[in-house]
Amino acid sequence: MTRGLNRAVATALTLAALAAPARAADVYRWIDGATVVYSDQPPPEGVILTSMPGRPALPVVTAPDAPPAEAAIPTPSEVVVSTRPATVDEIFELSGMRPQLPSIARALGAEYLPRPGQLGERDTVLVAQIVGRQFAPARLYAVIRDDFRRRVDQQQLDAIAVWFRSPLGRRITALEIAAANPDAAPRIAAFAAGLKTSPAPAPRLDLVQRLDWVTGTSQETTDLALAIAGSVARAAAAVTPAERRARAGLVERRIEEMRGQMAVVIAENVLAQMFYVYAPLSDAELRQYVDFLASPPGRSYGRIAHSALLRVVREVADRTAFEVLRAVPPQRWAATQRTAGPSTPR
Amino acid sequence: MSARVTRAVAIVVVVSITALTAAAQERRATTGESPGALVDRARAAYAQGRFQEALETARRAAEAGPRSVPAQLAHGGMAEFMGEFDEAYQAYARAQALAPNDNATRYRVASFATRIGDYDRALRELDAILATQPKAAQFFFRWAPPFVQKPLLKRSPALEQFVDLQIDILMEKGDLAEARRLALRHAIVDSGRDYCADANQKKTGKGPSDEVFKAFRLAALAQPNAADCIWWYGQWLADEGYMRLGRLMVEEGTRLTSSQGNRDSGNRFVRIRLGGARPVAKRAESVFLIAKQRYLRDGDVDGAARLFDESLRLSPTFARPYSYKARLALDDGDREAAIRWLRRGVDADPESWRTWHNLGRALLAVERWDEAEHALTKTVDLFPDDVGGRLALARALYAQGKWDGYRKQTEYAVGFARGYRGPDVVKEPAAFFDKFQRWGPGAVLPPTPDPRVILGWNQD
Numbered sequence: 184m185t186r187g188l189n190r191a192v193a194t195a196l197t198l199a200a201l202a203a204p205a206r207a208a209d210v211y212r213w214i215d216g217a218t219v220v221y222s223d224q225p226p227p228e229g230v231i232l233t234s235m236p237g238r239p240a241l242p243v244v245t246a247p248d249a250p251p252a253e254a255a256i257p258t259p260s261e262v263v264v265s266t267r268p269a270t271v272d273e274i275f276e277l278s279g280m281r282p283q284l285p286s287i288a289r290a291l292g293a294e295y296l297p298r299p300g301q302l303g304e305r306d307t308v309l310v311a312q313i314v315g316r317q318f319a320p321a322r323l324y325a326v327i328r329d330d331f332r333r334r335v336d337q338q339q340l341d342a343i344a345v346w347f348r349s350p351l352g353r354r355i356t357a358l359e360i361a362a363a364n365p366d367a368a369p370r371i372a373a374f375a376a377g378l379k380t381s382p383a384p385a386p387r388l389d390l391v392q393r394l395d396w397v398t399g400t401s402q403e404t405t406d407l408a409l410a411i412a413g414s415v416a417r418a419a420a421a422v423t424p425a426e427r428r429a430r431a432g433l434v435e436r437r438i439e440e441m442r443g444q445m446a447v448v449i450a451e452n453v454l455a456q457m458f459y460v461y462a463p464l465s466d467a468e469l470r471q472y473v474d475f476l477a478s479p480p481g482r483s484y485g486r487i488a489h490s491a492l493l494r495v496v497r498e499v500a501d502r503t504a505f506e507v508l509r510a511v512p513p514q515r516w517a518a519t520q521r522t523a524g525p526s527t528p529r
Numbered sequence: 530m531s532a533r534v535t536r537a538v539a540i541v542v543v544v545s546i547t548a549l550t551a552a553a554q555e556r557r558a559t560t561g562e563s564p565g566a567l568v569d570r571a572r573a574a575y576a577q578g579r580f581q582e583a584l585e586t587a588r589r590a591a592e593a594g595p596r597s598v599p600a601q602l603a604h605g606g607m608a609e610f611m612g613e614f615d616e617a618y619q620a621y622a623r624a625q626a627l628a629p630n631d632n633a634t635r636y637r638v639a640s641f642a643t644r645i646g647d648y649d650r651a652l653r654e655l656d657a658i659l660a661t662q663p664k665a666a667q668f669f670f671r672w673a674p675p676f677v678q679k680p681l682l683k684r685s686p687a688l689e690q691f692v693d694l695q696i697d698i699l700m701e702k703g704d705l706a707e708a709r710r711l712a713l714r715h716a717i718v719d720s721g722r723d724y725c726a727d728a729n730q731k732k733t734g735k736g737p738s739d740e741v742f743k744a745f746r747l748a749a750l751a752q753p754n755a756a757d758c759i760w761w762y763g764q765w766l767a768d769e770g771y772m773r774l775g776r777l778m779v780e781e782g783t784r785l786t787s788s789q790g791n792r793d794s795g796n797r798f799v800r801i802r803l804g805g806a807r808p809v810a811k812r813a814e815s816v817f818l819i820a821k822q823r824y825l826r827d828g829d830v831d832g833a834a835r836l837f838d839e840s841l842r843l844s845p846t847f848a849r850p851y852s853y854k855a856r857l858a859l860d861d862g863d864r865e866a867a868i869r870w871l872r873r874g875v876d877a878d879p880e881s882w883r884t885w886h887n888l889g890r891a892l893l894a895v896e897r898w899d900e901a902e903h904a905l906t907k908t909v910d911l912f913p914d915d916v917g918g919r920l921a922l923a924r925a926l927y928a929q930g931k932w933d934g935y936r937k938q939t940e941y942a943v944g945f946a947r948g949y950r951g952p953d954v955v956k957e958p959a960a961f962f963d964k965f966q967r968w969g970p971g972a973v974l975p976p977t978p979d980p981r982v983i984l985g986w987n988q989d
Contacts, residue, residue: 396964399973439978443957477969485972486928490896 269344271332277347279356280327280488283363285320291496292318294411295507297516306511313510317503323495330491335483342480355464355472362460374462375455383458390469391457397476400457401450403489408445410497413438418504419513564594568603575607580827584611591620598628602637609641612819612836614812617641632658640694646811648702655695679716692717696750701811703777709750718751725758732761732984741765749778756785760795764985767802770818770849773811776803798985801882801911804847813844821853830857848874848881852989855887864895875904882911883989886918893921893977901925909938915986916946917979920958924977932970936962939975946982954980 275281292314297307335343346352361367383391395401416434461469475481567590574583584607590597591604605620621641624634639654659667673681682689692715699708712718728744745762752758760782766775776799783795799805809817820836823829834857837850851874858866871888874881889905905922909915919942926934939962946955957976964971981987 393968396968396971399971402973402976476972482970482972486974489973 268337269340271328271335271340274340274343274347274484275324275328275331277344277353277356278484278488279359279363281324282360284324284327286363286365287492288318288320288323291407291411291500292503295415295503302511302516306515309510310507313506314503317499317506323499326495327488327491330494331487334487334491339480339483343484346475346481351468351471352475355461355468358460358463362456371456371459374459375452378455378458386466387458387469390466390473391454391461394457394461394469394473394476395450395453397473397481398485399489401446401453403493404449404453405442405446406493407496408449409438409442410493410500412441414497414500414504415508417501418508421505422508422512562589562593564590564597564600567593568597568599571603571607575610578827580607580611580823581829581832583607584613591623595623596627598624598631598634601627602634605637605641609644610819611832612816612823612839614645614816618645630661632661636691636694639698643694643698643701644811644815646701646815648698651698652695655691655698658691675714675716675719678714682715682717689717700749700777701774705749705753705777705781709753712747712750718747720751722751724748724751725755728758728762732765738769742769749781754785756782756787756791758782759785760791761984764798764983767798767985768988770814770821770988772803772809772814772847772849776808779803797912801880802985804878805880807844807846807878809847810844813840813847816840816843817847817850817853820850824853824857830860833857846877848878848884849989851877852884852887855891859891864891867891868895880911882908882915883986885911886915886921887989889918889925890921890977890979893925896928898925898928902929912986914945914983916942916955916982917977919945920955920975921977921979923958924975927970927975930970935965935975946980949982950980954982 272281295310295314297310301307302310347356362371382388413434416438420434461472464472476485567586571583571586571590574580574586587600587604587607590600594600601620601624605617605624608614608617608620618641621634621638624631625638628634635654635658639651639658642648642651642654659670662670669677682692692711696708696711696717699705699711713720718724724744724747728741728748731741731744742765745758745765748755748758749762759778763775763778763780763782766778769775779795779798783792783799786792786795816836817840820833820840823836824833827833834854837853837857840847840850841854851870855867855870855874858864858870868888868891871884871891874884875888878884885904885908889901889908892901892904902922902925905918905925908918909922912918919938923935923938923942926932926938939958943955943959943962947959952959955978957978961975965975
């Protein structure tokens with residue numbers, strides 16, 4: 184549930200925050216040698232490739248608080264709780280992982296797409312085809328499901344299913360799926376803005392912070408963002424001539440150095456989104472959810488799902504970046520951008 | 530009179546050492562594929578960092594000019610630089626056969642002999658160079674007091690290089706007393722000056738490693754009783770990959786120290802970091818150092834892999850090349866092959882702390898928690914202050930739900946790192962631990978940075 188939602192929404196919003204001027208200060212991104220650089224300053228003259236993969240920015244919403252989505256949330260009377268042996272597919276359906284995977288794939292894959300006008304039409308299509316093939320949700324799902332299946336036994340699955348089949352579990356999944364809908368993005372942004380002027384009460388803040396801890400959502404989103412950034416940096420290093428290539432190991436070190444600075448932005452976004460998504464829940468309901476996630480079955484589900492997702496995204500990200508830069512070398516991205524005039528912060 | 534002699538020695542040695550450059554003028558033609566032109570092209574490629582191309586061009590120069598000493602020397606020099614020692618040996622032999630009395634050739638041969646551990650040959654070549662000088666110059670060079678030698682060496686970098694090579698040979702041979710005597714006699718160091726202070730300052734700064742190396746070297750030569758300083762020099766050398774000289778220095782620092790605790794610590798360092806009872810052959814060390822450069826600096830994976838293999842052939846119990854072979858496998862995305870290389874490393878040297886450390890982290894990456902726990906327990910048994918090792922072990926324990934073990938390892942690592950390097954060095958593991966203490970276990974695993982905490986316990 185939270186796993187699915189947080190991945191889809193947090194990843195989308197957070198990656199957007201890194202790629203677009205979603206905050207007060209503009210964030211610029213470019214590739215320096217084999218390193219992806221994030222900065223609030225524009226890149227120096229003569230940078231090889233500026234703002235490699237971009238994606239459409241989320242709309243910046245300045246309106247105050249917006250109500251969270253309530254639509255399509257089943258009431259307890261609509262739910263029949265099953266006692267049959269659980270399957271991985273059922274767990275992924277009930278938890279929201281499968282329904283939300285297309286959003287996750289779209290958000291991650293969009294990081295490799297050129298900005299409008301950054302590449303010629305042929306190259307743009309070529310890149311989109313590569314990304315579409317690599318980030319095909321069905322393909323990702325099959326890998327995650329098989330990986331998950333190898334790591335859990337029936338007893339664990341049944342224990343996990345108890346929560347996800349419960350009325351509250353289903354209600355929370357529905358909230359998460361509703362918030363993962365792209366239409367919800369402006370409302371989430373507005374809600375987050377409202378939090379700055381009207382902070383949440385301390386007990387709620389504590390619950391939400393604990394929710395982030397037991398799900399590991401902030402860290403997971405950081406890992407995913409770094410997997411994407413790292414894939415681009417590694418691929419760029421691989422296609423750089425040997426005499427200009429960064430020292431072996433340097434790329435990985437730089438990527439790790441980025442972790443701290445990204446984690447702060449990501450954690451803020453994740454907490455804001457959680458406040459929005461679970462706003463319809465009482466503290467007691469939210470505490471029940473947190474307690475499940477902190478329990479052995481909840482932790483198993485969270486950890487195994489996290490590592491399965493991360494593994495597949497790392498593999499796909501590396502393959503995508505290599506394939507993209509082989510098909511459209513960095514010089515073509517840079518050359519196109521130079522002819523397009525001054526770069527726009529992403 | 531003495532000024533004339535000084536000038537004579539300086540000129541002879543300068544001519545000897547820079548003969549390579551001057552002799553390039555021996556080329557048969559200024560255009561086309563003449564040996565001279567090829568030597569120039571090889572040098573240009575070298576200067577621009579295109580080392581493989583430089584070697585290939587030098588090979589062609591040697592083929593085009595089989596009787597050209599500069600071409601043979603260029604070939605030898607490039608082959609030596611790239612770690613192709615058999616090839617270098619043959620090229621230098623050809624050069625020496627062509628010009629048996631040429632001092633430039635002798636100097637290059639001496640330098641190469643030092644690199645492959647043939648110290649007696651190196652000293653013989655240097656003696657032969659000196660023997661070609663006028664008697665007065667020889668006398669002056671051997672016996673003039675330091676205050677006269679100093680301006681001489683200052684005026685002639687080539688002469689200083691000559692003396693430095695002599696000193697390096699003596700140090701590598703383990704004759705530290707003679708190396709110090711020579712350094713004082715030729716005013717390479719001044720008695721009474723505190724070189725250790727300078728070295729310590731450079732060690733903690735972010736200056737180039739060459740500068741740190743030079744500063745420590747002078748301290749070791751000038752201050753024979755500065756146990757700590759000599760010791761740190763040894764530990765710094767260990768990080769850089771100089772197993773033999775590093776060992777010599779740590780052993781010397783250990784011998785000098787009055788504290789039993791320090792003596793134990795020094796002996797442990799030699800045992801778990803520098804091969805202990807499995808000393809490394811000089812040639813194997815040199816090949817390893819060049820392989821590292823070819824991999825890290827040039828990105829020449831194939832060349833580096835071949836040289837790491839060569840280093841292991843020469844010293845099969847030398848643990849460090851196994852770690853680099855593992856890194857190469859990881860670069861290929863083959864984690865299992867990396868683990869196999871590291872297992873071979875710990876089989877070859879079961880007391881190599883760093884190889885256990887790397888093996889444990891490689892096992893963590895593939896989530897083989899119990900095996901990782903075993904390797905990392907071994908790691909921290911060997912070196913209890915290994916912060917990165919303890920944090921990695923903490924992760925392996927956390928993944929298996931061994932909360933008390935996680936707590937114990939993390940508390941130790943965070944406490945030690947904070948005490949040694951301040952709070953920021955393990956910020957993330959500490960923040961994670963605070964949350965664990967507050968809310969219990971979470972879904973994600975604790976972070977495992979591998980911070981550089983103590984000089985001498987890093988790299989590889």
